[in-house]
Every structure is written in C-alpha cells, then in structure tokens.
Amino acid sequence: MAQEKKTEAALLKEKLLVKKQSGIRKLNREEIEKADKFCKGYVEFLDSSKTEREAVTYTIKAAENAGFTEYDRTKSYKPGDRVYVNNRNKALMLCVIGKQGTKNGVKLGIAHIDSPRLDLKPNPLYESSDLALFKTHYYGGIKKYQWTAVPLALHGVVALKDGTVRDVYIGDDESDPCFVVTDLLPHLANEQMTQTMVKAFNGEHLNVLIGSRPFNEDEESESVKLNIMNILFEKYGITEADFISADLTMVPAAKARDVGFDRSMIGAYGHDDKVCAYPAVMAAIDVKDPEQTVISVLTDREEIGSDGNTGMKSSYLADFIADLAEADGVKLRHVMEKSTCLSADVNAAFDPTYASAYEANNACYINGGAVITKYTGSGGKYSTSDASAEFMAKVRRILDDADVLWQTGELGKVDGGGGGTIAKFIANLNADVVDLGVPVLSMHAPFEIVSKTDVYETYRALLEFYSINN
Numbered sequence: 164m165a166q167e168k169k170t171e172a173a174l175l176k177e178k179l180l181v182k183k184q185s186g187i188r189k190l191n192r193e194e195i196e197k198a199d200k201f202c203k204g205y206v207e208f209l210d211s212s213k214t215e216r217e218a219v220t221y222t223i224k225a226a227e228n229a230g231f232t233e234y235d236r237t238k239s240y241k242p243g244d245r246v247y248v249n250n251r252n253k254a255l256m257l258c259v260i261g262k263q264g265t266k267n268g269v270k271l272g273i274a275h276i277d278s279p280r281l282d283l284k285p286n287p288l289y290e291s292s293d294l295a296l297f298k299t300h301y302y303g304g305i306k307k308y309q310w311t312a313v314p315l316a317l318h319g320v321v322a323l324k325d326g327t328v329r330d331v332y333i334g335d336d337e338s339d340p341c342f343v344v345t346d347l348l349p350h351l352a353n354e355q356m357t358q359t360m361v362k363a364f365n366g367e368h369l370n371v372l373i374g375s376r377p378f379n380e381d382e383e384s385e386s387v388k389l390n391i392m393n394i395l396f397e398k399y400g401i402t403e404a405d406f407i408s409a410d411l412t413m414v415p416a417a418k419a420r421d422v423g424f425d426r427s428m429i430g431a432y433g434h435d436d437k438v439c440a441y442p443a444v445m446a447a448i449d450v451k452d453p454e455q456t457v458i459s460v461l462t463d464r465e466e467i468g469s470d471g472n473t474g475m476k477s478s479y480l481a482d483f484i485a486d487l488a489e490a491d492g493v494k495l496r497h498v499m500e501k502s503t504c505l506s507a508d509v510n511a512a513f514d515p516t517y518a519s520a521y522e523a524n525n526a527c528y529i530n531g532g533a534v535i536t537k538y539t540g541s542g543g544k545y546s547t548s549d550a551s552a553e554f555m556a557k558v559r560r561i562l563d564d565a566d567v568l569w570q571t572g573e574l575g576k577v578d579g580g581g582g583g584t585i586a587k588f589i590a591n592l593n594a595d596v597v598d599l600g601v602p603v604l605s606m607h608a609p610f611e612i613v614s615k616t617d618v619y620e621t622y623r624a625l626l627e628f629y630s631i632n633n
C-alpha cells in the first residue's frame with residue numbers, strides 16, 4: 164500500500180499551527196444523536212423557565228428527583244451528599260460535597276437565569292381611548308422594536324399584604340389570551356422610518372395592549388380598565404394596589420422550536436443564559452464522587468449588572484462557601500484562593516449577515532462547540548477579569564483530554580460595543596475564572612438561536628471540569 168508522503172511544510176504545519184476548526188465535522192453520528200437527546204431535556208426546561216423564579220422552581224424539582232435535599236447549616240454532610248440552597252426563589256445553588264471537601268478549593272459553574280424582558284411598572288394599568296394597557300419598564304439590553312407586534316405572555320407573582328403570594332402565568336397555553344405591544348403601520352410611519360432606532364422606539368412606547376371592552380354600559384369613565392381589574396380580581400384575587408408588590412413581567416409567548424430543515428438548532432426566548440444554566444444543572448446532577456466540592460449556581464440580575472441580593476454581586480455564594488468551609492475547619496479565604504470557576508455564559512456567534520460586527524479570526528461559530536471567552540468588557544478590556552494564561556492552559560488541557568469540542572471567542576470586533584458576564588465578580592473573590600458557554604445568534608432577541616451540539620458540548624465541558632481533580 165502506498166502511504167501518502169507528507170511534505171515538510173505539511174509536517175511543520177501540523178506541529179506548529181492551530182488546525183482550522185472543523186467544528187461539528189469532528190463529531191460522529193452517535194455524539195450528534197446524544198446532543199439531540201440532551202436538548203430534548205433542555206427544551207423542556209426552557210419552556211418551563213421563562214423567568215428566574217420559574218427556573219428555580221423547575222430545577223428544585225429536578226434536583227430533588229436526583230437526590231438533592233435543602234441545605235441545613237446545622238447538619239453535617241459527607242462526601243457525595245447533594246444539597247441545594249434556594250435564595251429567595253430567584254437564585255439557586257446545587258452542591259455536591261467532594262471527597263476533599265472545600266480545603267483544596269471548590270469547583271464552580273455559574274450561569275444566570277434572568278433574561279431580557281418587559282417588566283410591569285409599579286402602577287402599570289391605565290386606560291386610553293377605550294383601550295386598557297400596561298406600562299412597562301424594560302429589563303436588560305433589548306432592541307425595542309423587536310418587542311412590538313409579537314405575542315407576549317404575563318409571568319410572575321403578586322404578593323398580597325397578608326403574606327400570600329399569587330402566581331401569574333397567562334399567555335403561553337394556546338387556549339390562553341396573549342398580549343401585545345402595538346406598532347405603527349408602515350403607511351403612516353414616514354416620520355418614524357426616518358428616525359434613528361433609538362428615537363423611533365423609546366421605552367415609553369413599550370405599552371402592552373391588554374383589553375378593549377368596558378365593564379358595562381354605565382357612563383363611568385375608565386370602565387375598560389375597571390373590567391380588566393375585575394377579571395384580574397376574579398382570577399387572582401388582586402386589586403390595583405397589589406401591583407405595587409408584584410414581580411410581573413411580559414415575556415414572548417412562543418415556545419422553543421427546532422430551527423432548520425436539519426433540525427440542528429433551537430430557536431427560543433431566553434437561551435441567554437438558560438442554555439448554560441441547564442448544562443450546569445445537569446453536570447451537578449450527573450457528576451460522580453467529585454474530589455473537590457462542586458457548586459452549580461443559577462444566579463439572577465445578570466442582565467442588569469448583577470446588583471441586588473439575588474445577583475452575583477451579593478454575598479450569597481461566598482456566604483454558602485463560608486458555611487461549607489467552616490464545617491471543614493478551613494477559612495473561606497483559603498478556599499477561595501484555590502477555587503476555580505467556569506462562568507457559564509453565552510457569546511455572540513458569528514453571523515454572516517452582519518459579518519462586519521465581528522472579527523472572523525476571534526469570533527465563535529455555531530456548531531464550533533463550547534466557546535471559551537478569555538475576557539469580555541469594552542473600551543480596551545475595561546471592566547473584565549481576563550483569565551490568566553495559566554488558568555486558560557488548565558481549561559484547555561481538561562477539555563482536550565476529554566475530547567470536548569470547543570473554540571475561543573471574543574464578543575465582536577474591538578470597539579464594536581461590548582458586554583460583560585459574572586466572571587469578574589468571581590475573580591474579585593480571588594478565584595480563577597473564565598467564561599465558557601454556548602454561541603448564540605440573535606442574542607437578546609425574543610427568539611434566539613443556538614446549536615444543539617454546542618449545548619451538549621457545554622454540558623460535557625462542565626461535567627469534565629467538575630469530575631477532574633484540580
């Protein structure tokens with residue numbers, strides 16, 4: 164048999180240059196099937212978790228089914244024990260106690276479960292021209308025009324003065340009514356169409372249409388509003404004043420769908436960052452007897468800067484690790500300096516239609532696998548932690564040894580904009596951290612796109628990171 168002889172250049176290339184990413188071509192049929200199967204579970208999670216509260220409720224159930232119990236700091240735990248901590252029904256930590264406990268650091272995988280949306284204002288309900296509407300205040304970075312003329316659902320809770328909390332969930336079932344932000348018809352939009360996007364769609368335009376029939380034929384004013392309040396009272400037992408103590412939000416009413424003739428992708432609301440939260444949950448559930456204690460964190464408030472008691476600037480994670488450390492007879496600061504973290508968040512997948520926003524050599528690609536983002540930030544690496552060379556080397560080794568499909572990615576071209584993740588807040592706790600997650604097309608749109616194999620490879624990356632000793 165004639166063996167093809169490689170040229171000197173070919174041999175040197177093999178030794179010295181990065182092989183052009185072949186992405187999904189590296190995966191065999193069996194692996195792709197595993198990814199498709201894994202994503203069935205993901206879609207179920209996604210459709211049940213449009214808000215952070217729903218994600219927490221769903222995950223607690225899944226975790227309890229997998230043997231996790233609520234953490235009790237007065238109890239002692241042994242290696243292999245599985246516990247969860249629920250922070251105000253809006254953030255959650257799943258923890259598997261390691262054989263070495265916390266003394267050699269903990270392994271963290273942190274994703275966020277809040278997504279951009281339209282929150283109701285504290286006084287949302289009004290009537291104008293015989294239509295009833297809700298005033299909203301958008302949450303997170305959105306292109307406002309994308310939220311007009313699409314069906315919306317109302318999710319959240321209303322807390323009453325007597326302490327009871329009413330769940331609100333309306334608009335997702337096909338038999339439910341839905342809601343909508345209206346837009347101006349093109350025929351009359353001459354002025355709007357010549358404005359910049361920021362001016363044409365401002366925050367006070369994002370009013371949601373919720374009704375149009377008056378209560379009865381009495382000549383009372385605001386009887387359309389009255390009729391809506393009457394419906395809400397009958398359904399939820401709430402009055403107008405109760406909106407003041409509510410977390411109510413408008414989210415896209417659509418369910419997740421396969422995208423493409425080949426069904427290779429998933430389109431849905433809220434991939435950012437449920438697409439990393441689900442792999443983090445499953446990695447915590449699936450990890451077997453880890454050496455170091457493992458904690459998957461589903462955090463809140465990321466889309467608005469991580470402030471607040473359920474966000475990553477809060478001390479809730481460090482406080483929990485401190486409790487674990489105390490039980491092990493070690494100090495929190497000595498645990499943190501040895502701890503490592505994958506900040507599981509998404510990156511912007513290269514979009515050929517908007518190629519000029521990216522720098523092709525450093526962008527991440529759909530089907531390229533889990534994306535490692537060394538730094539985020541903007542304006543000359545401002546406001547980012549930037550993972551060290553040494554930690555990057557460690558993560559590369561872990562992923563390569565396990566044959567995880569991965570790529571690197573920068574968030575767009577230099578000075579094209581920017582963004583951040585929770586990585587820097589973990590770095591500020593004196594741990595090593597890097598972003599690793601799923602590439603997303605149309606990020607922050609009501610319908611975002613991810614690849615099924617990228618979701619699965621992100622899960623594999625997290626599981627491998629948790630499983631390996633340091």
Ligand code: MN
Nearest residue numbers: 435436508509
């Ligand atoms: Mn994110």
Ligand code: MN
Nearest residue numbers: 435436466607
């Ligand atoms: Mn985001």
